[in-house]
Amino acid sequence: MNRRHWLAHLSLAGGISLPLFSAGRSALAWQNPAGAPPPPPSGGKHKITDVCTILTAPAGIRLVVVKVLTSQPGLFGLGCATFTQRPRVVATAVDEYLKPFLIGKDPTQIEDIWQSAWLSSYWRNGPVLNNALSGVDMALWDILGKRAGLPLYQLFGGKCRKAVDTYRHARGDSLEAVEASVRNFQSQGYRHIRVQIGVPGLATYGAGGRLDDAAARDNSRVETWEPKTYCRLVPRLFEHLRTKLGDEVELLHDVHERVPPILAMQLVKDLEPYRPYFVEDPFSPEDIGYFEHLRKATTTPIAMGELFNSRHEWLDLVSRRLIDFIRVHISQIGGLTMARKMAAMCELFAVRTAWHGPGDVSPVGHAANIHLDLAVPNFGIQEAREFSAAEQEVFPGCPVLKEGYYWVGDGPGLGIDLDERAAAKFPIKDDPPFDYSWGNLRLKDGTVTKP
Ligand code: GCO
Ligand code: MG
Helix, strand or coil: CCHHHHHHHHHHCCCCCCCCCCCCHHHHCCCCCCCCCCCCCCCCCCCEEEEEEEEECCCCCCEEEEEEEECCCCCEEEEECCCCCCHHHHHHHHHHHHHHHHCCCCCCCHHHHHHHHHHCCCCCCCHHHHHHHHHHHHHHHHHHHHHHCCEHHHHCCCCCCCCEEEEEEEEECCHHHHHHHHHHHHHCCCCEEEEEECCCCCCCCCCCCCCCCCCCCHHHCCEECCHHHHHHHHHHHHHHHHHHHCCCCEEEEECCCCCCHHHHHHHHHHHHHHCCCEEECCCCHHHHHHHHHHHHHCCCCEEECCCCCCHHHHHHHHHCCCCCEECCCHHHHCCHHHHHHHHHHHHHCCCEECCCCCCCCCHHHHHHHHHHHHHCCCECCEECCCCCHHHHHHCCCCCEEECCEEECCCCCECCCCCCHHHHHCCCCCCCCCCCCCCCCEECCCCCECCC
């Protein structure tokens, strides 16, 4: 078989991890009758010629997008590498470290590039390096799809569903305000709605923050939080919503890890009679040992994972069936290559996917989420958001929301573009260089607490 056919075989494999290069000669005989050694992993005709990051904030949130260019004129890929709290560090990891490692390599060798880039820093698994790797990884999948002329969901095995069911965020400062917000989403066709209620006088996650001292220096503006009132209020919110809205609507809630574990256990138990679709992040990654106790205490479905980086954080939770939804930020775990493996493993343990999809996932990252959502059998739900006019200008081909479902086009690859000129109109703000509210949430006595 000549070299061209060899490459065609690789493309057809669509990135499926066939052990082509580790197999012995006899295993390869059917493909390579002449007995010539297979080309090395970087032996393809097309090469990576450049890798760069684009930092942009069309919706005011700092986004990091990676672009991988190839020797084939006009063929490039895009990937999301957004770690909004530290965007410039990710850009450095891509521009200064991954780029030189990747130039000249074959962009179709996605698995090999993932494995080697991951090991290329020796120390691995952090949010910076994983996001950088993800930007490259998604871009390589995008390139593969464009070369094949197929949308990514097709390369992942084809659609398991017509579109992707989503949830949106309802919020308010009173029971009635949250109810009105839920009704508003229902009237737009949403069936799943996350509900968050503000605790009067406290900076409550998901319900509008309260800055205590707007006159203070940026880096010392404290927000105040105490968990007990919140833990009493949320079950009352669910009771109110079930009474007013009935049983059909699926209600979700995000604890955002900001409650001491034993209070979170009580809260999740107290919500059980109102049948939440899931309760998210009841514990922080540091308190992971509590999940087995929670499982014994309640049948409320649990979603977890947006802060996870490493497989060591989720393997045990999944294989011991301690959670129901895996909710990682795909770029945080290293991109689509790792997320596909995670989804496959979760499928075997009846854990469903609910990829993280807030404002600090770029439209490119949302497109990646959706392609995977379409193709995995164990899809659960997708956190969604509307894209502003500015975002649509910067990212032509943004996913579309219709009647509560996310849709992507059937263009090749991720099916989304980046207009670099438009992106330049929305530079990321360096003053202040990041959002100081992280790390400044404190209890009334001044003790710092999880955000
Ligand atoms: C969610 C999240 C986010 C995070 C944010 C941090 O469930 O959507 O908890 O809103 O707070 O992504 O940067
Ligand atoms: Mg969350």
